[in-house]
Amino acid sequence: MSEIRGYAVHAAGAQLLPYKFDPGELNAHEVEVKISHCGICHSDVHLINNDWGISKYPFIPGHEIVGTIVAAGDEVRNLKAGDRVGVGWQADSCGICEWCRQGDDQLCAQAQPTCVGRNGGFAERVRVNSRFAIPLPEGLESRTAAPLLCAGVTVYTPLRNYGVRPSSRVGVIGIGGLGHIGIQFAKAFGAEVTAFSSSKNKEEEAIELGAHQFVNTRDTGALKKVAGSYDLLLSTANADQDWVAYIHALRPNGVLCMVGAPPKAMQLQIQPLISGQRTVAGSSIGSPRDLYEMLDIAARHKIKAVTEPFAMAKANEAVARVQKNQVRYRAVLAN
Numbered sequence: 237m238s239e240i241r242g243y244a245v246h247a248a249g250a251q252l253l254p255y256k257f258d259p260g261e262l263n264a265h266e267v268e269v270k271i272s273h274c275g276i277c278h279s280d281v282h283l284i285n286n287d288w289g290i291s292k293y294p295f296i297p298g299h300e301i302v303g304t305i306v307a308a309g310d311e312v313r314n315l316k317a318g319d320r321v322g323v324g325w326q327a328d329s330c331g332i333c334e335w336c337r338q339g340d341d342q343l344c345a346q347a348q349p350t351c352v353g354r355n356g357g358f359a360e361r362v363r364v365n366s367r368f369a370i371p372l373p374e375g376l377e378s379r380t381a382a383p384l385l386c387a388g389v390t391v392y393t394p395l396r397n398y399g400v401r402p403s404s405r406v407g408v409i410g411i412g413g414l415g416h417i418g419i420q421f422a423k424a425f426g427a428e429v430t431a432f433s434s435s436k437n438k439e440e441e442a443i444e445l446g447a448h449q450f451v452n453t454r455d456t457g458a459l460k461k462v463a464g465s466y467d468l469l470l471s472t473a474n475a476d477q478d479w480v481a482y483i484h485a486l487r488p489n490g491v492l493c494m495v496g497a498p499p500k501a502m503q504l505q506i507q508p509l510i511s512g513q514r515t516v517a518g519s520s521i522g523s524p525r526d527l528y529e530m531l532d533i534a535a536r537h538k539i540k541a542v543t544e545p546f547a548m549a550k551a552n553e554a555v556a557r558v559q560k561n562q563v564r565y566r567a568v569l570a571n
């Protein structure tokens with residue numbers, strides 16, 4: 237196989253520069269994917285800036301990938317050249333630890349992110365373990381499906397794991413890249429959905445996406461009014477929130493599940509957790525099983541990301557818009 241060209245970051249916070257590397261021999265269990273689209277997640281920005289201290293430079297960011305298989309290793313049985321697949325945050329896991337054996341590969345201690353210590357999707361091609369290249373159902377369009385591979389599965393998995401059903405009342409906190417997909421999945425589960433946002437001008441779009449109500453979080457009285465209302469609050473927000481008010485917004489046995497990571501430590505009152513048997517939880521991406529299910533449901537319920545398209549060569553421009561929170565709702569690069 238020939239060199240792979242893409243756009244790499246060489247130092248924390250630097251611009252993306254054209255970059256090429258020799259991927260070497262294709263491993264027996266790997267596939268090589270010719271990339272058509274790649275979404276830009278806030279995690280890419282965190283990796284570019286080394287906010288988590290795990291970035292390894294130079295690297296090509298990008299982990300919301302859709303493309304077509306162009307090569308499959310000798311031991312790959314589930315995929316062949318020509319298959320259209322999606323790749324998300326995870327590119328590999330050990331396959332034999334207790335978490336991998338249970339189908340929770342995202343919890344594997346040897347889990348390999350697609351663009352940490354490897355090169356990701358702001359490129360022509362990418363390589364991953366074939367278990368993490370998920371066939372895309374026919375009904376999904378590549379551009380609007382790409383963000384489902386990280387943003388989509390991140391909001392889908394907690395809705396599934398916390399047993400959301402038609403009787404459920406679900407709130408989605410933060411209406412951005414994750415939240416706008418969260419509204420659509422919560423609706424598909426049959427729940428009554430409330431969108432929480434500090435941007436009043438997102439109300440109309442939130443309702444169009446399937447929310448039944450909108451709460452403007454700049455209005456503290458509004459949060460008090462919904463006390464005792466929700467079975468699940470899914471927080472996609474990256475900014476600090478009035479968590480005490482959100483705990484009070486839960487019904488008994490309700491769960492506040494965090495998928496966004498605000499900067500400050502959380503201040504909680506314990507009494508409402510005890511008396512209402514409420515839970516504060518976190519959820520990571522999702523497993524390959526979750527990705528298969530999520531894509532199938534997205535195809536059947538016509539769930540798609542609202543995207544701002546950019547040419548791959550405009551990756552710097554797109555990243556700058558993501559960094560400034562200007563994108564509605566997901567930037568997607570196209571080759």
Ligand SMILES: [Zn+2]
Nearest residue numbers: 277279386387
């Ligand atoms: Zn992501």
Ligand SMILES: [Zn+2]
Nearest residue numbers: 330333336344
């Ligand atoms: Zn493992």
